Amino acid sequence: MDLNYSPEEQAFRVEVRQWLSDTLPRDLSEKVRLGKRLTKEDSVLWHQLLNARGWLAPNWPKSHGGAEWNAVQRQIFEEEACLAHAPRVVPFGLSMLAPVLMAFGSEEQCQRFLPRILSGEDWWCQGYSEPGAGSDLAAVKTRAVRDGDSYVVNGQKTWTTLGQYANWIFCLVRTDPDVKKQEGISFLLIDMNTPGVTVRPIVLIDGGAEVNEVFFDNVRVPAENLVGDENKGWTYAKYLLTHERTNIAGVGFSTAALETLKDVAGKVQAGGKPLAQNPLFAARVAQVEIDLMAMATTNLRVVSAAAKGQAPGAESSMLKVKGTVIRQELTALLRRAVGPDAMAFQPDYLEGGDNVDMMGPEHAASAAPSYFNMRKLSIFGGSNEVQRTIITKAILGL
Template identity: 60%
Template sequence: MRLEYTQEDLNFREEVRQFLAEKLPAHISKAVKAGRMPAREDYITWQKILVEKGWAVHTWPKEYGGSGFTPFQKHIFEEECVKAGAPELPPFGLNMLGPVLIAFGSEEQKAHYLPRILNCDDWWCQGYSEPGSGSDLASLKTKAVREGDHYIVNGQKTWTTMGQYADWIFCLVRTSSSGKPQEGISFLLIDINTPGVEMRPIITIEGGHEVNEVFFSDVKVPAGNLVGEENKGWTYAKYLLQHERVGIAGVAAAKEGLKKLKRIAAETDAGDGTMLIDDPAFATRIANVELDLMAMELTNLRVLAQAQAGGAPGAESSMLKIKGSVIRQEISDLLRRAVGPYALPFMPELELPGSNEEPIGPDGANSFAGHYFNRRKYSIYGGSNEIQRNIISKMILGL
């Protein structure tokens, strides 16, 4: 099993670095490095640059517009993008819906939706979680009733990330109440501009507007928007979540966050004339998270090597999701502690597109408290860590 880079991989890393230096707009990089959420048009600008290069999406076959990257090249590309301050493209169309359509969609659906996802003609969001149906997703209640050539949809979705930007939403809906709960779920594509769809903002604890709740009241959806077979949506949902959970590990982002943490700790006075990084208690926490991150990266490389050999992620995706979320939460906590009072004046308006104010403190420290609070969600979304442990115990231990 190969766990090191070949010369070809190293050459590819240099190609990526040169591309980012030449093509990544400076104002986008500056916003990302300062901890600000880019504007919608910035995401679109960057995606179009990547599409022109053929590097926008790595989970699709080349014939559909995929990059053709090997798993190791994908890992290298993501690392270099984080270092350069490139925004992570919203995954909902590219990395979630796209693979589902390629695997289970009709030829008509693939021909229509996939080019529009690539070209940013459609911005997608995800309609999975509901009030009372998050980790226990199979208990969802949003209902779709077939009437002739349409489904009539009623219900509610919540925690809909970037839904305020979206044109379309892919939803899990209940089309049957017989049998096991998982057996009556279908996968439906819904135009958000359809009468009866209402999007309401949810303001998160740090003051940001990232998530939303969506209400469906007698929404009429063409039957042709059903992906795959009716009542088989649970299979497609699990397929989608496997892709999502590996990405949540965020190895590249964690490595860059750790580098920033160590730099700040080395430049911060602990109050007694020594630097914070020399404080035994703080240094121990940095060392522990660094060791955990090194172990996670090796696990990630093992998964990549298996994928290179034609394998598919199983319980490993849940392991990476658990460990990745815990590590990134710990780094966020340590960053907040390292800058002390500079993290206190968190002002969300400084992260809004068009702000002409510079963040306060070292490396945009005023955003650290907000990031700390926001990242508490990492151990919940994409399947809570408790549920992931159940998956691991079932797949590996047979419990």
């Protein structure tokens, strides 16, 4: 593939950059830049602004209201949005469930759910992981028993990101306990307002509660909410995970984080000169930048192949591993650059408070929370150890 941008693609970058400059609220961009926590209203606002422009669903076909961008356009937009410090678009409905519905769902399900994802009327969360079923996702125990025109669901999901905001959850449930574990799983859509659904927050080490436990106690789910065929959910789950793992690579986020790191390292003094001039620190920054450039090229190849109908396999695992390692290294370097000032834990600042006495660089308050939060990247979406096994088997044949 040609890795040089065409005149049309360069013009598209200019268009995106100008739109972001004109449309992205300054206060929202500043919250993202400084690592403050976003509210539900912040995410909804950005969702609505993108939808109004027709850029909310870049990988959806136009027939379903998407932008139908090619791989290069999607990468350009991600880079520019991250450099402008735009919020992350919540991916669960747009980038994870929607591709599954388009590939395996019924026409009625697409007509029912896709417009509501675009409008923001539905906020989706993911019900995959369970206690004892994280990296070994096929070990899920949440049961769904058919009872007439409904399934009765009992069990528990955990690490449910932003589940406190969601009104729908897509779940892997066990519908046949007597077969090979991968063959007895189904993919079910559950209204979070159904009686018997309970959401309980999990407070993380950074003081936030972006993840939750979700409990199902005799929850009745209409059988029409089954996606595809019963006991074929493992196939749909793997399809979804290839999209999730590619997204976790986060080329745009790493690009923006690298710019922030360079800015801080250029201002912080170490031994009477900017930290950026320290040979050891500069070498680590240079290495992570080289890795990021290589990954960006690989990412472009993978999404370009996906746009031509080639399902990413081991490549998505490669991007997941390398992308998470890079993002973790960037947060580690930023915390190192900030130094002892990163030790102060100021939850009021992270929650958006402005009247907080700050010590050190402006990123000091968010450096440590961001570092600790990014530790999860090598676990969710399939742990990096599992991804390396996938790569070994698929590519090396071992």
